[in-house]
Amino acid sequence: MPIPAEAFFLPPGTAGTLQSRIRSMVVQGVLAGRLRPGDKMPSSRGLAVHLGVSRITVTLAYADLVSSDYLSARGRSGYFVSDTAPRAPEFPSAPARDEGVDFAALTGARFSKQARLAKPEDWERYPFPFIYGQADPALFDHQNWRACALRALGRRDFAALTSDYYERDDPMLIEQVLRSILPRRGIAARADEVLLTMGAQNALWIAAQVLLGPGKRAVMENPGYPGLRAILEPSGTEVLAVDVDENGLPPERVPAGVDVVFTTASHQCPTNATMPVARRVALLEAASRQGFVIVEDDYEFEMSYLKPVAPALKSLDREGRVVYAGSFSKSVFPGLRLGYLVASPSFIAEARALRAMVLRHPPGHIQRTVAYFLADGHYDALINRMRVAFRRRRQVMEEALAEQGLNMAGQGGFGGSSIWMRASDGVDTETLAAQLRAEGVLIEPGRAFFHPGRASRQHYRLAYSSIAASRIPEGIARIAQALGRMH
Template sequence: MALPVETFFLRPDAQGTLQQQIQQMIAQGILSGRFQKGEKLPSTRKLATHLGVSRITVTIAYTELLANDYLVSRGRSGYFVSENAPAPPAFDLAPYGPDAVDWNRAIGQRFTGGATPTKPQDWSDYRYPFIYGQADPTLFDHANWRLCALQALGQRDFTSLTTDYYDQDDPQLIEFIARHTLPRRGINARPEQILITLGAQNALWLTTQVLLTQRRRAVLEDPSYHALSDILLQSRCHVTPVRVDQDGLPPDAIPPDTDVIFSTPSHQCPTNATMPMQRRRALLDRAREMDALIVEDDYEFEMSFLKPPSPALKSLDSDGRVIYVGSFSKSLFPGLRLGYLVGSEPFIREARALRASVLRHPPGHIQRTAAYFLSLGHYDALIRRMGTAFHERRGVMEEALAKHDLEIAGRGAYGGSSFWMRAPDAVDTDQLTQRLREKGVLIEPGRAFFAGPDRPTNYYRLAYSSIPSGRIGDGVAHIAEGIHAIS
């Protein structure tokens, strides 16, 4: 491989003649490992023109490096890094020196240390991965996704692949969401009211940045999606957690000075509770009474394999008060990072401008690939396949949990992909998680989902989305043994 001439530059503070500086520059590149053995150097003419020096100066520097076996000349092919050149050290080179910057003072706002836990990257290597939010490779439609990606790479879709949309989105994807996805949730929206995001989390971040300030108050469910807690903390707004019950968020418990209410009415995260229609109307009435906005995260509505899902809260909204968050990341695969916001035009306009200043728009090729996958019917077929598999796994898990007397705190009336579990009060599920990993079992401890200093430690989540039915029974047995050993 040829080394690009742009890799070479003379340092303004370098010592010695130009010939010596060029020699040192190339030798250091080889000794540091940046220039690999066998790689071709620029011609003497090309390097001389790039550095602004005479060709004879470069030629002499190359000749010296040839003599020291750093380089080798291959006739008319040019100069290459010698196979006998000194090898870079196997150990990491020491840094140039300690930072002169006091980062404790320089950092104006911190984003580390939030509640969101880190999931193991090697989750698929565990025999019993009761882990939420990962794609099951045995269910995903690899072949048709690949065909859609290839179609989106074709000459016909050159514009969607290469165009800088600036603050706009792929029109085919927007059209499908407006004409097919949203009507299934009872929502009517124009293209100007839809914005594509990098998943639901990005949608929640954009919403928080646009709607909340340090003087405004947000209500979130307790327990709730831990990443939302981090997002609200970073916005520096006033946050009031409201404990959910078996029907989700209770409207009467929302403080009167609330500006924005974050809720998951269709499938509460993480308890799986579904908000009844009467309470949904009461929540809208409460928000109207306070002149507050509601951000509806329509979490996991696609996984309603037990019975059809209730219409979205947004479908009941006649005031433009509800901002709707949807995502394809959970139903397709989490690495897709593709979601969408639906709201009134003034809100979407500001969210669009904010998105443009941060990341312009999600990649056009990904948007067009998803548009093809959706419009050709592959998405619906995938959802049906996943629903069938999840239904079977759910039944197997319910039997295993009952067999071992493990308490289900929330199971979801419509389906979903997980159970919200409660262990005896004496059990710390953070400790339980560590113990179970040694047996190849992955679970999610529940502490991170709760707010406040006195978070319950005995809750945990068990997902069945990424574990085969045949392994569920043994995995649950290991969990029961771990719980009994601690309690």
Template structure:
């Protein structure tokens, strides 16, 4: 690929000839490393047209640059930056005489609050036994059809959808498919003006918190819960009340009467994977109607209910619009997609759409349209079925190995999901355990990040099986059990 001629500009005032000026600007670009060794120069015709000079002037300038060692000429290929062209040296140390930079610590009005993240190195794919959650398995993803859908989305037929600024609007094809095919599987009926496309679940939770919570209002969250929700509250300088979950999820009878917003994950509680039974869901809706609070239902990973049929969503039983429903494609398609949706009453969706416009108008159009094609052409359902079959087998292997090596799941009755919530023996610090296991190429997720600061926990950890080969599970669990045994003995 040739260097674009647009990077070369003639000086505004110069006593030199045009040929000398061209030699000067090309030489300066090479010396300053804006043009790297081996890169192809613009053709003499293109550079002449750009600079408004004759082609012979460019040719003569190039010839002089060749003789001076800046360029080389290749037959029928053009001119290239010489490997031996002079360049400025890179200085390892900054100029200590330069004035001090801005003190950003004093400038920042509100800094992101520090909260312990889940221990997961960025190079997790280099580890042999990655028992980590939320990452996709490349062997299960439908690369071919996703690529075909991407090509279709950027084709001439969809040019307007791809290139136009849609302001506050979402892709109508994606919205229609969610309304007609995704939501009915959860028993939910909605209109187009009751849905908003988001940049994943975290983005949706942030907008909801911004609109519904302020000083003096009470939010209820599960303990443990999704760490990203706590980070949102930290940034808002907001403190939510935490309620411990049990084997049936969030207990409605523990929700205070003065609650304003309740955040819950009833289908697959994060991180324990417990499923809230129908009776408790009805009880929570009745209490919400009686005490006038709003329920935010995060229905992530409902597609992975392969051990039994998923329970109906809270939103499907909502008669007055008290439930705000969140869905996401991050786990079912791939996490880097960062695409989700919110279903709620029309007035709230309008406000969320306005707030979204303050930050960004809408998620990228080509991503929405590609996803719409992937869904509507049946590739999504095929992928879900494939993942369910593989996850079911992996889960059976995980259960067998967990029993074989005497590890302890904290929750036993689950409907599916892609992980186990585990309990370490008393006195074993799972954060230290996770760090020690890295030395043996094993990744687990300690549970402390899921708990409120006021109730820290070092005894739980998560073992996920979405990203690990089934053939490696046995040896990986064996190493986890060995490390736990060693930590137990060392107490």
């Protein structure tokens, strides 16, 4: 059947070049069954006239469709829908289901009931987003990231991109982590001491699964990272919250008989306290004496732009008692989902088997792209740019907070990308956050960081990783005004 040119139209508002839109239009027709094998296509001239595009555009689109077997060319007779064109088999749709099974009741909702830090999906539309851990497109090195991703898509890298790596990771990225990243933390490691993960969250989860479970006891910092509590609670582990002070986790408060201590030694989450070296040594001595393992979450070490970064706990570890978790998600962007664990080979072997069971491995293309980004120095250039921007924003933050008379609760002497705040007695920062949201300001109420039994509603966190310096003074002023209204 010859199809008239009039049967075709370019759907308005679709993205892409004219050629790719013509191609899509034909593909959708074939897959939907509107165009059937053997149907004769309009001539390229006829379709070009009808669509109001140049003939060469249609000819190129047709040629592309022939090469992927949607169309076939029959010499002077023109183009036809290919006899072997792809098609989508059709089944009658299933009627609506009755939902005979209530899975929330069946499973006890043990995962979905965990508290999480929530942010609006459209946070980018808010003029004053003091939220944590999102990428800033203004700082990201888009061009070089794209170049590295392209190189990783080359034919030469096809094996690295497509293979199942059950037992190992991309050797190129492992080499970069060993040679370029870990030495900055004072850590000398071998390849069998490193495992790539789907970001820091996945690294912490793997560590907890390997080391903990029913009957085990773990220490969490209080306040601490809510994502860790969400991991530990459903695992059956008994969670003991130990209050931090201005130097982070006090080793002498770790109770006897615990199996694992989780700590953010270099930049306590959320107070930003940095643990002094003497306390690090004391914590390692306690670990050795009491027989516990330390999981060190070193999530933001690159952002130490005010003081030199302190060596990681792992770099002082003589007995293989420290499991170190790092991430590229904060420094590159969170959607990347790439991090790593560094620990004894006997731990890594267990973690690797668990990872293979759960998800096999992080996608090969992502691993290779990051390897190139590191090897070519773009990573260091990006970190440098972020440090300069964050230092500037930090300065503006501190000036604005002082001007408005708001209280910083955390030390934050190393830098970082957030400030831990304390409102006046009696202020509920969840109410505050809701009010500010209506005024275009996003802040993070502090309750989710605390152990449920000892929650403070008086604290909140202000991050400056996703807000321009020029917006900060007005945003802080709005917070101060809202706080003023609450008295």
